[in-house]
Amino acid sequence: MKKLFYLVLIMALVSACGQKAAEEPVLEKHDVAIVDGHFTPEIMHQLGKISDLQVSPDGTKILYGVAYTSIEDNRSNRNLFVMNTDGSDNHQLTHSPKSLSNARWIEGGKRIAYLKGGQMYVMNADGTGARQVSDVPEGISEFKIHPDGTYVMYVSEFKVAKKPADIYPDLDKSTGRTIEGLMYRHWDHFVENIPHTYYATFDGNKLGEGIDILDGASFELPTEPFGGIEQLDFAPNAHQIAYSCRKLTGRDYAFSTNTDIYVYNMEEQAGVGHPQYNASAGMMGYDTDPVWSPDGSTIAWLSMERDGYEADKVRLFISPLVSGERIELSKNFKYNVGSPVWSPDSKEIYFSAEVEGVKEIWKTDLQGNFSRVTPEHEWYDFGTPIIVGDRIITTQTSLLRPAEIVSVSLANGTWTVLSHENDEIFAKLETPTVEERWIPTTDGKKMLTWVVYPPKFDKTKQYPAILLCLGGPQGAITQGWSYRWNYRLMASQGYIVVLPNRRGTTAFGQEWCEQISGDYIGQNMRDYFSAADALKAEPYVDKMAAVGASYGGYSVYYLAGIHKGRFSAFVAHAGIFNEESMYMSTEEMWFPDWDNGGCKQPGVYMAGSPWSKNPASVRHYANSPHKLVQNWDTPILVTHGELDYRVPVEQGMSAFNAAQMMGVPSKMILFPDENHWILKPQNSIHWNREFFAWLDTYCK
Numbered sequence: 001m002k003k004l005f006y007l008v009l010i011m012a013l014v015s016a017c018g019q020k021a022a023e024e025p026v027l028e029k030h031d032v033a034i035v036d037g038h039f040t041p042e043i044m045h046q047l048g049k050i051s052d053l054q055v056s057p058d059g060t061k062i063l064y065g066v067a068y069t070s071i072e073d074n075r076s077n078r079n080l081f082v083m084n085t086d087g088s089d090n091h092q093l094t095h096s097p098k099s100l101s102n103a104r105w106i107e108g109g110k111r112i113a114y115l116k117g118g119q120m121y122v123m124n125a126d127g128t129g130a131r132q133v134s135d136v137p138e139g140i141s142e143f144k145i146h147p148d149g150t151y152v153m154y155v156s157e158f159k160v161a162k163k164p165a166d167i168y169p170d171l172d173k174s175t176g177r178t179i180e181g182l183m184y185r186h187w188d189h190f191v192e193n194i195p196h197t198y199y200a201t202f203d204g205n206k207l208g209e210g211i212d213i214l215d216g217a218s219f220e221l222p223t224e225p226f227g228g229i230e231q232l233d234f235a236p237n238a239h240q241i242a243y244s245c246r247k248l249t250g251r252d253y254a255f256s257t258n259t260d261i262y263v264y265n266m267e268e269q270a271g272v273g274h275p276q277y278n279a280s281a282g283m284m285g286y287d288t289d290p291v292w293s294p295d296g297s298t299i300a301w302l303s304m305e306r307d308g309y310e311a312d313k314v315r316l317f318i319s320p321l322v323s324g325e326r327i328e329l330s331k332n333f334k335y336n337v338g339s340p341v342w343s344p345d346s347k348e349i350y351f352s353a354e355v356e357g358v359k360e361i362w363k364t365d366l367q368g369n370f371s372r373v374t375p376e377h378e379w380y381d382f383g384t385p386i387i388v389g390d391r392i393i394t395t396q397t398s399l400l401r402p403a404e405i406v407s408v409s410l411a412n413g414t415w416t417v418l419s420h421e422n423d424e425i426f427a428k429l430e431t432p433t434v435e436e437r438w439i440p441t442t443d444g445k446k447m448l449t450w451v452v453y454p455p456k457f458d459k460t461k462q463y464p465a466i467l468l469c470l471g472g473p474q475g476a477i478t479q480g481w482s483y484r485w486n487y488r489l490m491a492s493q494g495y496i497v498v499l500p501n502r503r504g505t506t507a508f509g510q511e512w513c514e515q516i517s518g519d520y521i522g523q524n525m526r527d528y529f530s531a532a533d534a535l536k537a538e539p540y541v542d543k544m545a546a547v548g549a550s551y552g553g554y555s556v557y558y559l560a561g562i563h564k565g566r567f568s569a570f571v572a573h574a575g576i577f578n579e580e581s582m583y584m585s586t587e588e589m590w591f592p593d594w595d596n597g598g599c600k601q602p603g604v605y606m607a608g609s610p611w612s613k614n615p616a617s618v619r620h621y622a623n624s625p626h627k628l629v630q631n632w633d634t635p636i637l638v639t640h641g642e643l644d645y646r647v648p649v650e651q652g653m654s655a656f657n658a659a660q661m662m663g664v665p666s667k668m669i670l671f672p673d674e675n676h677w678i679l680k681p682q683n684s685i686h687w688n689r690e691f692f693a694w695l696d697t698y699c700k
Contacts, residue, residue: 024073024075024077024097025097026077026079026095026096026097027068027069027070027073027075027076027077028068028077028079028092028095029048029066029068030046030068032046032425034425034428034429036430037428037429037430037455038429038430038492039429039430039488039489039492040489040492041489041684041685041688041689042071042685043425043429044483044486044489045069045071045483045681045684045685046068046069046071046425047402047421047422047425048066048067048068048421048422049066049067049068049069049076049078049402049403049483050064050065050066050395050402050403050404050405050419050421051064051065051066051067051078051403052064052065052101052102052103053383053386053393053394053395053405054103054104054105055085055386055388055393056105056109057105057108057109058108058109059085059388059389060084060085061082061083061084061085061109062082062083062084062085062393062405062418063080063081063082063093063103063105063112064080064081064082064405064419065078065079065080065081065100065101065103066078066079066081066092066421067099069681070681071681071682071685074680074681074682075681076099076681077096077097077098077099078099078100078101079092079093079094079095079096079099079100080092080093080094080100080103080112080114080127081093082125083418083419085388085391085393085407085418086407086418087405087407087416087417087418087419090418090419093126093127094123094127096116098116098117099116100114100115100116101114101115101116102114102115102142102143102229104143104144104145105125106122106145106149106204107149107204109125110124110125111123111124111125111204112124112125113133113143113145113152115140115141115142115143118136118139118140118141119132119134119135119136119139119140120132120133120134120136120140120143120152120154120207121133122204122205131205133202133204133205133206133207134154134207135207136154136156136207136210138156138157138158138193139156139157140154140155140156141154141155141156141195142154142155142228142229143155143229144229144232144233144234145202145234146202146234147234147236147237148236149202149204150201150202150203151199151200151201151202151234151239151266152199152200152202152207153197153198153199153200153213153229153232153234153241154197154198154199154200154207154210155195155196155197155198155221155222155228155229156195156196156197156198156210157193157194157195157196158193158194158195158196158212158214158216159192159193160191160192160193160194160218161177161178161190161191161192161193162178164176164178177190181249181250181251182250182251182253182254182589183249183250183253183254183587183588185587185645186224186225186587186588186645187224187225187587187645187646187675187676188225188641188643188644188645188675188676189643189645194218194219194220194224195220195221195222195224196212196213196214196220196221197212197213197214197221197222197229197232197243198210198211198212198213199211199213199241199266211266213232213241213243213264214245215273215274217247218249219245219246219247219248219249220245220246221243221245222243222244222245223244223245223246223259227244227288230289231243231244231245231288231289231290232244232290233290233291233292234292235292235296236292236294236295236296237295237296238296239265239266239267240263240264240265240266241263241264241266242261242262242263242264242279242290242291242292242299242301243261243262243264243290244259244260244261244262244287244288244289244290244301245259245260245262246258246259246260247260254587254588254589254590255308255589255590255593255605255606256307256308256590257285257286257304257307257308257309257310257590258284258285258286258307259286259287259288260278260279260280260281260283260287261278261279261280261287261290261299261301262276262277262278262279263276263277263279263299264276279299279301279319279324279326280301280303280317280326283303283305283326284305284306284307285303285304285305285306285307285309285312286303286304286310286312287301287302287303287304287317288301288302288303289301289302289339289340291340291341291342292342293342293346294342294343294344294345294346295346296321297320297321297322297346298318298319298320298321298346298366299318299319299321300316300317300318300319300340300342300349301316301317301319301340302314302315302316302317302337302338302340303315303316303317303328306602306603307590307602307603308590308593308594308598308602308603309517309590309594309599309602310474310590310591310594311472311474311504311506311513311514311517312510313336313510313513314336314337314338315328315330315331315337316328316329316330316333316337316340316349316351316364317329318349318366327366328368329349329364329366329367329368330364330368330370331368332368332370333353333364333368333370334509334510335353335354335355335507335509336353336354336506337351337353338351338352338353338354339351339352339383339384339385341384341385341386341387343363343387344387347365347366348363348364348365348366349363349364349366350362350363350373350385350387350392351363351364351385352382352383352384352385354476354478354506354507355377355507356377356448356507356508357377357436357448357450357476357477357478357479357501357507357508358377358378358379358380358381358478358479358507359380359381359382359383359478359479359480359507360372360373360374360376360378360382361373361374361382361385361392361394361408372413373385373392373408373410373413374408374413374415375413375414379398379399379434379436379479380396380397380398380479381396381397381398381478381479381480382394382395382396382406382408383395383396383397383403385408387410390409390410390411391407391408391409391410392407392408392410393405393406393407393408393418394406394408396415396417397479397480397481398434398479398481399434399450399452399479399480399481399487399488400431400432400434400452400488401422401426401481402422402481402483403481404417404418404419404420404421404422405417405418405419406418429492430455430456430492431455432452432453432454432455432457432488432491432492433452433453433457434450434451434452434453435450435451435452435453436448436449436450436451437449437450437451437534439500439530439531439534440530441523441526441527441530442523442526442527442529442530443523443526447500447501447502447527447530447531448500448501448508449498449499449500449501449531449534450477450487450499450501451496451497451498451499451535452487452488452490452491452496452497452499453491453496454491454492454493454494454495454496455491455492457496457540458540459538459539459540460540461540462539462540462541462542463494463495463496463540463541463542464494464495464496464541464542464543464544464545464568464695464699464700465495465496465497465498465535465536465541465542465543465544465545465699466490466495466496466497466498466544466545466546466547466695467498467500467528467531467532467535467544467545467546467547467567468485468487468497468498468499468500468547468548468552469528469546469547469548469551469552469553469555469556469559470500470501470502470504470505470548470551470552470555471548471549471550471551471552471553472504472505472550472551472552473504473516473517473520473524473551473554473595474504474505474506474513474516475504475505475506476501476505476506476507476508477499477500477501477505478507483684484549484677484678484679484684485549487499489688493692493695493696494700495695495699496535496540496541498531498532498535498544500527500528500530500531502524502527502528502531503515503516503519503523503524503527504516504517504524514599516595517594517595517599518595518596518597518598518599518600518616518620520551520554520558520595520596520620520623521558521619521620521623524555525555525558525559525562528546528555528559529563529566532544532546532566532567533566536566542699543568543569543698543699543700544566544567544568544699545567545568545569545570545571545695545698545699546559546563546566546567546569546570546571547570547571547572547573547691547695548571548572548573548575549572549573549574549575550573550574550575550576550646550647550676551575551576552572552573552575553572553573553574553575553576553577553647553652554575554576554577554625555575556570556571556572556575556636557572557575557576557577557625557626557655558623558625558628560625560628560631560632560634560636561625561628561629561630561631561632562628562631563634567634568634568635568698568699569634569635569636569637569694569695569697569698569699570634570635570636570637571636571637571639571691571694571695572636572637572638572639572652572655573638573639573640573678573687574639574640574641574644574646574647574651574652574676574677575638575647575651575652575655576625576647576651577624577625577626577651577652577654577655577658578624578625578626578651578654579592579596579610579620579621579624579625579626580610580621580624581650581651581654582647582648582651583596583608583609583610584610585648585650586645586646586647586648587645587646588646592608593605593606593607593608593609594608595608596608596609596617596620596621597612597614597615597616597617597618597619597620598612598614598617599616600614600615600616600617601614608620625655626654626655626658629658629659629661629662630662632658632659632662632664633662633664634664635664635665635666635694635697635698636655636659636664636665636666637666637667637668637669637690637691637694638652638655638656638659638666638667638668638669639652639668639669639670639671639678639687639690639691640652640653640668640669640670640671641670641671641673641674641675641676641677641678642670642671642672642673642674643672643673643674643675644674644675644676645675646675646676647676649670652668652670653668653670656668665698667690667694669686669687669690671683671687
């Protein structure tokens with residue numbers, strides 16, 4: 001579960017309150033109490049959270065948002081800031097008690113459009129003269145403005161489920177749901193409304209009536225749960241829209257990842273309506289992120305080849321409109337391509353890529369000649385590039401710091417930090433240290449393992465350690481910053497944090513990534529043992545715990561049955577415990593179908609099912625974690641969100657019940673109002689307190 005994490009996090013924090021926003025005060029930057037340089041969950045949630053950078057059309061200013069959190073009020077409030085592109089004159093532009101989002105420059109930078117309370121507003125560039133310009137009954141969640149400023153496309157809800165009164169008018173108080181096919185719930189909600197994207201005329205003062213790009217069809221646009229307005233793009237010099245859509249419903253939708261890139265004509269033609277064509281027809285995998293070249297001649301997009309596989313190699317394609325030819329630029333590029341951005345002259349494409357454990361910025365020309373922009377293997381992750389003259393404006397994170405805005409030289413990759421949102425706080429905190437280790441694996445390879453040591457680490461002393469089991473199962477531990485599983489926070493509580501990029505991680509080429517599919521119980525588990533044993537061999541490592549979420553929770557449950565005394569405690573969040581029941585209760589079926597052995601018979605629905613005779617599937621289900629509980633003997637903490645429909649809460653409850661039946665010291669914390677992630681401020685702090693209390697009890 002890898003995409004758009006920071007956007008999802010900010011929006012979840014913004015909506016985390018139960019009171020009316022109009023009755024609440026503006027949340028702004030305030031003094032943070034720090035005692036003896038100690039980093040705590042409370043301090044973490046009071047950091048300013050930077051997001052959504054936008055450079056003015058003349059390239060002189062950067063508009064961005066910062067969210068501040070009130071732990072007491074259990075909510076966050078996001079306002080807008082602006083600064084020059086050299087970092088000077090940085091100041092807060094708005095002071096709204098309601099969060100503002102999706103801010104965009106309009107009219108050549110004279111005004112700014114943004115969202116507040118689900119409607120579109122505009123204001124002068126200095127923050128004055130704000131006025132509402134939309135009145136969309138179902139509200140707006142995101143929007144994008146045509147390069148010429150005359151059209152806006154926006155995302156709003158579209159009803160797809162019938163209510164009882166729609167079927168039986170006399171039963172207007174019935175709460176029953178009528179379900180006749182798969183995908184009746186998704187991520188954290190029952191599918192009663194889905195996103196549709198509309199476009200409307202815009203004169204700077206009023207948004208016109210919206211036209212549904214899907215014309216009422218029951219498909220998602222953008223695709224849930226993580227797709228956003230980046231899945232659509234206006235042609236710069238024509239009335240066309242390129243968009244990514246999975247035009248499937250029900251059972252077919254549940255088992256498929258096949259999205260395509262469509263080109264839609266905004267100009268209606270007699271007897272035809274709005275003509276459109278499928279630019280990726282016959283490409284059966286996950287086609288996303290369409291972007292038009294600035295000259296309007298070519299579409300670029302990202303593509304996975306195989307249907308049903310979310311961790312296939314992410315390739316970069318272009319298609320010149322004149323020929324319609326589809327050209328892969330990334331044939332000789334080992335890594336995944338992300339967040340493509342055209343150069344202003346339409347001759348190059350810049351993008352982000354996870355490369356050997358860090359996220360770098362790269363570029364390619366239209367012949368597929370790739371080159372690195374940021375320095376090789378610096379210990380930072382860089383965000384989506386915005387090209388401004390001879391520099392790139394983007395964000396930068398590390399294991400020790402959240403996002404700040406940086407300016408990167410196109411000539412040599414050197415960068416300058418422009419924002420200093422959290423400098424005052426971090427200047428008062430003791431700093432952990434990070435080490436890069438390449439640990440030998442049992443099959444003769446080497447595995448990148450980040451190790452974060454506590455502040456004032458002294459190798460002559462002993463420390464407890466935490467082995468992090470990564471979710472996904474595909475993903476990577478790079479130099480990212482998380483407010484859910486924060487490695488600096490763990491180290492600051494006195495733990496050595498061990499972060500292995502075991503088999504299945506995505507920053508080391510496709511062979512390393514793909515090995516895990518159909519082999520959950522195999523090499524990646526041995527990789528965990530290799531990392532654990534290497535660190536436990538150090539004289540400064542005492543007891544060690546294994547912790548993880550989602551597939552990382554599966555790993556914890558499985559390790560609990562096979563670890564043979566390596567670990568002194570376990571913590572599993574939202575983990576898969578019983579693979580058979582998980583297959584029949586999760587929502588998107590392509591995920592377990594492929595990874596549970598269906599990868600050995602790609603394209604065949606239910607090849608990875610519990611009733612499949614596929615040998616890979618038979619082996620997989622025979623070794624489900626729940627079949628090893630007779631070996632459990634180590635204290636385990638189970639946590640889960642009750643709104644989690646990806647890994648339903650019954651998985652966590654079953655694991656806890658099994659631990660109790662076996663007499664294993666165990667505890668369960670359930671969050672009725674959280675999904676696969678624990679996001680609300682007080683819930684997150686509660687989770688962290690329980691997490692560290694459990695580890696302290698059994699590892700210190």
